[in-house]
Amino acid sequence: MAKKTEATVEDKLRDLYNLQLIDSRIDEIRNVRGELPLEVQDLEDEVEGLTKRLAKLDAHLEELGDNITEKKNMIAESKALIEKYAEQQKNVRNNREFNSLSKEIEFQELEIELSEKHIKEFKAQIEQQNEVIEEHKGRLEERKEHLKHKKSELDEILKETEKEEQALMKMSADYAKSIEERLIKAYTRIRTNVKNGLAVVPIERGASGGSYFTIPPQVQVEIASRKKIITDEHSGRILVDAALAAEQAETMDKTFAKL
Known part of the structure; x- marks a missing residue:
């Protein structure tokens, strides 16, 4: 104009x-459009947050699994040492050597007991973690579905109004220049x-x-x-x-x- x-x-x-x-x-x-764009943005942020949280939970779950493997290896090593010390006890020359090997065996038995305790704790954490992961997965799927619905709703409104809005905005700018x-x-x-x-x-x-x-x-x-x-x-x-x-x-x- x-x-x-x-x-x-x-x-x-x-x-x-x-x-x-x-x-x-x-x-x-x-x-x-109302609050739809903000709702979509909030849902996108929530989905992203849940996805990152799940990734951290999965990483921690893997770490717990590695810890269990490590403790099992330690148990195997302790058992091997116990067998070794028990065999050595058969060939000792005096009580001092026998008692020394007995203490080593006792120490390894305590190490096995401690490792088994840790494994039990790790398994309990894994069980709890799996429950949290399942809960987050359910929440994530529900939020994704809600986001899909809201985006579809917003896209439909935008499809119907975007062309008119752009034309009106240009018209508004033209009128503003004329005043x-x-x-x-x-x-x-x-x-x-x-x-x-x-x-x-x-x-x-x-x-x-x-x-x-x-x-x-x-x-x-x-x-x-x-x-x-x-x-x-x-x-x-x-x-x-x-x-x-x-x-x-x-x-x-x-x-x-x-x-």
Whole structure:
């Protein structure tokens, strides 16, 4: 849209209200999406977190298995040493050597006992770990399925609205370029500060749109004259008369229908 020159106040009001209608349409589209993009992102983060957690649990499970193998090897070594010392006891020359070998055998028996205790503990940890892993796997599959459903839902909405939203965003940018900078700054500031994003509103039943504060009759006449830009003293919104609003809404509805 080419930048206007010598635009009248009425032209500016029409352009501002058109911009408002476009931006409100974009808001509606985004409201349809609602919290879905955030839900999808949260689910993706949760799935990633669960996947990493499972990988750590599997690594710890493997470590426990290695610990059991190590303890079994230690038991085998201790048993071999016990056999060796028992055999040596048959050929000792005195009680001192016999007692020394007996102590070695006793020590290895304690080592076997300790290793068996550790193996029992490792097996208990493995059993507990497997329960946690199964619980996490179930949770992961449930979250993946939920994510799949939400992504499908979001993709369907995006498919239906993305083209229109892109066209509206371009239209909004074009209108913004055609309006003088001070008005755009005011429009943007008001739009940012109000909950529903309405910076330009028509007079409805003697009050500004969405407000219960009555506008004095004299001010309503000034607004209807379209000779100056007037803002609502309570909300700060830019005001337009109902007739202008209806005309622009009809015009923009036809434009939107072509998108």
